[in-house]
Amino acid sequence: MRNSVFAATSTLALLAAVSVSAGPQAEVLHWWTSGGEAKSVAVLQEEFAANGGTWTDMPVAGGGGDAAMTALRARVLSGNAPAAVQLKGPAIQEWYDEGVLADISAVAEAEGWDKVLPASIAAHMKCEGSWCAAPVNVHRVDWLWANAEILSANDIAMPTSWAEFNAAADKLQAAGVIPLAHGGQAWQDATVFEVVALGILGVEGFHKAFVELDPATLTSDKMHAVFDQMRKMRGYVDSNFPGRDWNLATSMVMNGEAAFQIMGDWAKGEFLAAGKVPGEDFLCASAPGNGFLYNVDSFAMFDVDGAEKQDGQALLAKLIVGQNFQKVFNLNKGSIPARVDVNMAEFDSCAHLSAAEMTSSSKEGSLLPSYAHGMALRGAQSGAITDVVTAHFNSDMTSDEAVTMLENAVRNSL
Numbered sequence: 015m016r017n018s019v020f021a022a023t024s025t026l027a028l029l030a031a032v033s034v035s036a037g038p039q040a041e042v043l044h045w046w047t048s049g050g051e052a053k054s055v056a057v058l059q060e061e062f063a064a065n066g067g068t069w070t071d072m073p074v075a076g077g078g079g080d081a082a083m084t085a086l087r088a089r090v091l092s093g094n095a096p097a098a099v100q101l102k103g104p105a106i107q108e109w110y111d112e113g114v115l116a117d118i119s120a121v122a123e124a125e126g127w128d129k130v131l132p133a134s135i136a137a138h139m140k141c142e143g144s145w146c147a148a149p150v151n152v153h154r155v156d157w158l159w160a161n162a163e164i165l166s167a168n169d170i171a172m173p174t175s176w177a178e179f180n181a182a183a184d185k186l187q188a189a190g191v192i193p194l195a196h197g198g199q200a201w202q203d204a205t206v207f208e209v210v211a212l213g214i215l216g217v218e219g220f221h222k223a224f225v226e227l228d229p230a231t232l233t234s235d236k237m238h239a240v241f242d243q244m245r246k247m248r249g250y251v252d253s254n255f256p257g258r259d260w261n262l263a264t265s266m267v268m269n270g271e272a273a274f275q276i277m278g279d280w281a282k283g284e285f286l287a288a289g290k291v292p293g294e295d296f297l298c299a300s301a302p303g304n305g306f307l308y309n310v311d312s313f314a315m316f317d318v319d320g321a322e323k324q325d326g327q328a329l330l331a332k333l334i335v336g337q338n339f340q341k342v343f344n345l346n347k348g349s350i351p352a353r354v355d356v357n358m359a360e361f362d363s364c365a366h367l368s369a370a371e372m373t374s375s376s377k378e379g380s381l382l383p384s385y386a387h388g389m390a391l392r393g394a395q396s397g398a399i400t401d402v403v404t405a406h407f408n409s410d411m412t413s414d415e416a417v418t419m420l421e422n423a424v425r426n427s428l
């Protein structure tokens with residue numbers, strides 16, 4: 015009896031081992047660890063499993079991905095890269111230049127990605143003409159989120175200029191409400207900074223400053239005005255902000271502890287995961303100013319040995335750009351699909367606003383890559399700018415000093 019149970023068990027174990035080792039496999043490095051993010055990445059895990067894949071999760075906590083990128087470097091340096099990595103913007107090209115990315119053109123061509131992705135998004139996914147990443151979504155960065163009840167109780171409308179924002183924030187502060195929910199991490203400072211900069215520099219000025227790194231724009235009067243506004247923003251933040259994660263700042267708006275947050279629409283993923291309703295519990299509006307700051311999440315596949323891992327990469331790439339995944343994932347994530355042919359009927363009013371303004375910005379030439387989220391510049395340059403932004407925000411540095419420091423930091427990073 016004992017023997018036959020043992021024999022049955024070992025046969026089962028053997029069968030399990032055979033079926034596991036025969037299927038596609040993928041170790042996936044990502045930084046989606048907040049409530050809304052975890053719910054979103056689970057959609058991909060489930061779809062991968064439903065298609066016979068075995069997913070090994072490698073989440074690296076820390077919004078914005080700085081910690082994830084450090085973990086990635088360590089893995090690649092030790093010759094043990096994960097199969098699939100959340101990677102975006104020029105960082106994709108940087109890794110391609112290192113010669114460590116897998117070519118996923120076969121999947122892209124079989125699935126007709128060129129026909130369903132806007133050319134501007136496809137361009138970020140190609141390395142010297144071949145496909146080297148698969149896009150998941152389009153996040154918009156220049157959003158203002160607000161607690162609906164706080165605004166109505168204080169008779170405040172969603173601000174449409176920075177002067178209106180300041181007036182609203184002063185009024186709220188006088189009433190004992192924290193005007194701006196913010197966390198103390200460099201990338202969060204950079205996020206607020208680029209949104210303020212878009213509003214003050216305008217579309218052309220933003221492009222000159224953060225895409226072209228034009229010295230005249232980096233040292234212009236308007237750039238001084240951007241730092242002046244950042245100083246004001248610092249005054250609207252509560253004293254407990256150092257070290258706070260972005261999603262905890264979102265919770266402050268959700269729970270009525272603070273009125274506004276400036277954050278990409280992954281914040282909406284948090285509101286939705288908590289059962290909050292846009293237009294009722296929370297409000298979304300594009301932040302003051304024209305233009306649309308985009309941030310496209312994507313996955314790149316790293317060179318790995320073994321047919322099962324390579325099958326896993328191909329399956330993952332195919333699912334990521336698949337119509338069903340692009341809908342369900344983005345309903346949870348707060349973003350909109352990267353594909354142009356996804357039915358938007360189930361999406362909320364914030365997503366519809368994002369989609370409409372992305373289309374109009376694309377026509378008007380005001381669709382801009384987010385510098386703070388790694389879409390505009392290579393790491394050395396964006397890092398140099400963020401160092402200045404966060405040094406200014408977390409000290410009593412003047413705007414003059416910050417502008418001088420910005421010019422030097424950018425020059426030295428080139």
Ligand code: BGC
Pocket residue numbers: 045051076077078079153260280309310311387
């Ligand atoms: C990513 C989002 C993520 C956010 C916070 C951004 O850079 O693009 O997908 O939700 O960081 O972690």
